[in-house]
Amino acid sequence: MIAQLLLTAMLFTILLYATMTYRxxxxxxxxxxxxxxxxxxxxxxxxxxTRLAELVGISRxxxxxxxxxxxxxxxxxxxxxxxxRSQLELITLLARKIAIADTVPGQPLRPEQPPGP
Amino acid sequence: xxxxGLSFLPAxxxxxxxxxxxxxxxxxxxxxxxxVVADVKSTGHRVVVVDDGSKDDTAGIAAGxxxxxxxxxxxxxxxxxxxxxxxxxxxxxxxxxxxxxxDGQHRAADIAGLVDALARDRADxxxxxxxxxxxxxxxxxxxxxxxxxxxxxxxxxGLNITDSHNGLRAMTRRGADRIHLRQNRMAHASExxxxxxxxxxxxxxxxxxxxxSDYSLAKGQTLFDALLIVLDLFARRLHR
Numbered sequence: 214m215i216a217q218l219l220l221t222a223m224l225f226t227i228l229l230y231a232t233m234t235y236r237x238x239x240x241x242x243x244x245x246x247x248x249x250x251x252x253x254x255x256x257x258x259x260x261x262x263t264r265l266a267e268l269v270g271i272s273r274x275x276x277x278x279x280x281x282x283x284x285x286x287x288x289x290x291x292x293x294x295x296x297x298r299s300q301l302e303l304i305t306l307l308a309r310k311i312a313i314a315d316t317v318p319g320q321p322l323r324p325e326q327p328p329g330p
Numbered sequence: 331x332x333x334x335g336l337s338f339l340p341a342x343x344x345x346x347x348x349x350x351x352x353x354x355x356x357x358x359x360x361x362x363x364x365x366v367v368a369d370v371k372s373t374g375h376r377v378v379v380v381d382d383g384s385k386d387d388t389a390g391i392a393a394g395x396x397x398x399x400x401x402x403x404x405x406x407x408x409x410x411x412x413x414x415x416x417x418x419x420x421x422x423x424x425x426x427x428x429x430x431x432x433d434g435q436h437r438a439a440d441i442a443g444l445v446d447a448l449a450r451d452r453a454d455x456x457x458x459x460x461x462x463x464x465x466x467x468x469x470x471x472x473x474x475x476x477x478x479x480x481x482x483x484x485x486x487x488g489l490n491i492t493d494s495h496n497g498l499r500a501m502t503r504r505g506a507d508r509i510h511l512r513q514n515r516m517a518h519a520s521e522x523x524x525x526x527x528x529x530x531x532x533x534x535x536x537x538x539x540x541x542x543s544d545y546s547l548a549k550g551q552t553l554f555d556a557l558l559i560v561l562d563l564f565a566r567r568l569h570r
Contacts, residue, residue, distance in 0.1 A: 313418050
């Protein structure tokens with residue numbers, strides 16, 4: 214029972230995280246919500262977890278929960294990667310502004326020759 | 331020199347060849363940048379070199395050769411450098427922008443053909459194609475990789491093109507306005523084509539000559555790079 218409550222609290226935290234993520238990364242948010250709801254269901258209905266585990270060849274329901282947890286961790290890792298990319302985009306914009314502000318002007322070009330007679 | 335048919339260019343007024351800006355993204359190109367800038371400046375167009383945080387004296391040499399030089403404070407990637415060049419040229423009133431590689435494999439003489447194609451075909455993008463033109467010293471393995479990349483690009487963008495990773499291209503002001511590169515690294519070449527496809531603006535392909543040297547081949551992309559590009563493009567689609 215204690216483990217179930219602990220897992221539930223953690224999965225609810227994941228759900229909260231997924232909801233916050235959904236705005237910027239809808240696919241990641243959706244996957245995290247699905248995984249968290251799946252986890253919650255199997256935590257409270259372990260017999261179904263065992264049945265599904267047997268069906269997909271994992272044998273134990275608790276192992277299935279472990280796999281779901283690993284899946285959630287990977288999704289969060291992917292989201293961190295995407296957040297890093299967003300940060301890099303902001304850094305790029307900043308660097309671009311600084312670089313353009315400090316441009317070294319080129320040597321003036323020769324004035325174009327008027328067309329010949 | 332200004333192309334003969336430029337007065338027909340859509341949605342732009344080309345007063346002189348100085349309305350044409352050539353953007354060169356460069357990273358550690360001190361060995362060749364002076365000759366590349368000199369070659370491009372001989373056409374009479376304005377040149378801006380975006381030094382992408384080089385560790386060598388690329389920026390100084392490019393400035394000495396007469397180019398305007400923008401220097402990224404840190405290395406961001408070729409895609410980021412090109413977007414910086416596009417932003418700068420647009421802010422300076424460019425009517426046509428040409429992107430040109432810094433490693434010496436492009437010929438400045440091909441720029442006129444690209445700009446003329448914009449006018450002749452009333453297009454907003456003229457994309458250089460080495461497979462419609464000539465490739466000198468192109469290794470068979472590189473040819474195969476480029477063909478695969480082109481097939482992938484055609485399948486994902488729907489563009490009917492023969493050369494998907496050619497850095498020599500010209501675009502009108504209107505066309506450049508539609509380009510907003512977010513892929514800082516090499517995946518920008520595919521991203522540009524994707525944005526061209528979604529812009530709904532007209533594009534044409536133009537034959538160009540690409541001259542591969544030992545130097546440019548050493549800087550080229552490998553099969554592993556190509557896989558990273560595909561991953562980059564996929565990751566981009568997961569995030570807004």
